[in-house]
Amino acid sequence: MDYSSLPVQAYNLGHFLLAFVLVYVLMPRLLFRPLASASRTDGIVSMYMRMVCFVILVGYALLITKLYEALGFLGVVFIVFLVRRSRSGKHRSTVGATAMALFYDLVETRYLLKQWLRKAIPAVQAWWAKSRRELRISWSPATVEVILLLVVMAASVYVRGYDAVTSPAPAMSDGYVTLAWIKYVNERILFHDGIYPQGLYFYLATLGKFAFINLLFVLKYAGPMDTVLIVYSLYFAASRLTGQRAIGLVAAVLYGLFGHTLLGDDWARQAATNSQEFGFIFVAPTLYFLNRYIDHGDRTDYTTALAGLSVTGLTHPLAFVLCGLGCAAVVITHAVLPGPFTKGRLLRALAAGVIACGVTVAPIALGFAFHRGFNTSASDFAGSTVQQTVHPPALTWLDMVGLLALAVLVVAALVQLTRRNPRREWLIGAVFGGLVFLLYYAGGPVTQNLVLISRALDLWAVTQPLVVALAVHAVCALWRSKQMVRWSGSTLTAAGIAGAVATGGLTPIIPYKMQWPEDVEAYLHINNQFQYAGYMLVANNEEYALVLGSGYRMDIGEFVRTFDPAKPPLTKYGQHHPYDGIAPNVFLYYPNQIFEVSKSNSIYPLEAPLYAQEAKDRAALKQWLSIYEQHHPVKVYFHDAHLTVYEITADVQPQEKKYDG
Secondary structure, three states, rough: OOOHHHHHHHHHHHHHHHHHHHHHHHHHHOOOOOOOOHHHHHHHHHHHHHHHHHHHHHHHHHHHHOOOOOOHHHHHHHHHHHHHHHOOEEEEEEEEEEHHHHHHHHHHOOOHHHHHHHHHHHHHHHHHHHHHHHHOOOOOOHHHHHHHHHHHHHHHHHHHHHHHHOOOOOOHHHHHHHHHHHHHOOOOOOOOOOOOOOOOHHHHHHHHHHHHOOOOHHHHHHHHHHHHHHHHHHHHHHHHHOOOOHHHHHHHHHHHHHHHHHHHHHHHHHOOOOOOHHHHHHHHHHHHHHHHHHHHHHHHHHHHHOOOOOOOOOOOHHHHHHHHHHHHHHHHHHHHHHOOOHHHHHHHHHHHHHHHHHHHHHHHHHHOOOOOOOOHHHHHHHHHOOOOOOOOOOHHHHHHHHHHHHHHHHHHHHHHHHOOOOOHHHHHHHHHHHHHHHHHHHHHHHHOOOOHHHHHHHHHHHHHHHHHHHHHHHHHHHHHHHHHHHHHHHHHHHHHHHHHHHHHOOOOOOOOOOHHHHHHHHHHHHHHOOOOHHHHHEOOHHHHHHHHHOEEOOHHHHHHHHEEEOOOOOOOOOOOOOOOOOOOOEEEEEEEEEEEEOOOOOHHHHHHHHHHHHHHHHHHHHHHHHHHHHHHHOOOEOOOOOOEEEEEOOOOOOOOHHHOO
């Protein structure tokens, strides 16, 4: 299997996207009430946010009852659909027959796709015909905005997704942990490595159940997709809060193409799969829907905001903190600039915060009930402090732009205090941006907490584009012309795209890896050929997450100490017959060159002892193979400059499969 080949990528990416559409776009239509008086895009975003929350909560429920399978999930969808349909009061007599037919169609995953395609194809054709007419008539602001949005999103996809389709190795060290935890969820094991928010892992495991592809591909595609969705979420929130798509473009281009300046060394995380970035997707839309609820009182807006806040809590503590600050900014703004029905809605907004806190804490209580402690690495990191003096971060030119934007929003918000019908989005941006910047600039020096020192930048980087976009809107509002606002936003976006091209913003992100790509290519070949026959890799620890759920893995050192090379293959020292407790197809990974991360990488000191051990294991395996070759023929399964894979086959019947690291 050539990982980067067009057929491989088309097959796996196609399955991934179809599964995403099925689970997070089509299924919500069966389960949730649509938004009242909202655009189609608002409805899709709202459905997505509620569906993600549903998937995580149902995932916990199914996992603790040992029913976490595709069929179990579809069963819950079926029951919720029945309840919603019966409560609607429509077609009560046909609910049972319709639901049963739908259930069986869902099992085959054809019904929804068929219905969606029937509606989508004519809609796309009509949109394309309308777009061609508009393009022929004139370059209207709406046409320019659509084109610029497509350019920004396409560039964001390219920058973040290039590595996902060209390199098979998981990105960064966290990638292996994420992959393993997704597989633990699939194996119905809760908190295998201690208590830690499982939201991302339920989200991806459920996606994998409907994609029917190797979870490595799900891992590789999901990270770039998540960070591209952050870009779109900023566009969505800014455009909806201001009523101007051009303003949303300003936020999108800043985060999408200038993230390397905003994030610094953390820019590489944009091409990796991490729970923090997944949680950030929901921050800006949650602010919008909460603000919309307090303005209009629609119950669906309320449940959407509650779902978004809950998802961040179920996903990552920092995402929850950021979303909580945003919701606090919305509540403070409406308390300062109240509307006719604000008081009761503010109380319900506060209640949503309390409920979300309860939802966030519930998995911790569940973990304690199952006698689990907190994940050691995460808890140590969260509680770590530095002893030396911590200085405030050095501000970049974009930070200065953000501070200027905050000043503009403060002035604009003060002007609104005297208005009968004030605009609230400027005060929301001022309060939200001010709180996050304070956390970014002073949080680390005051607390000396390692989490705030290293990650507060990520919070400010997500907030700053929204703040700048709202400030642009406040300045453009001085002209009192919507056309001026639209052309100003579009011009700034076009300038931003040109600036990104000039400053390297369109250079693909290549995050660091933990192993050679050939190591993963070899695994994919072996897994495709021997998954059902049974296999074991004798390799370093990085292969553990890859083979988990489909094969075995053994350390090289343990292998050479266990099996006698002079006796029949896979015979233990002191025994006379091949060992039948493992798969009969064994593949020895002999590193021709030991992989090492750059010495400038912060994790190198942690990995250096492992590299020294790998060198010892390599020498031991070389000696073992030299003895083995004297008694048995050696079959080379794979060879290149970095890796040679030897295949050993024993004539044994494996016992029942169990996974081991």
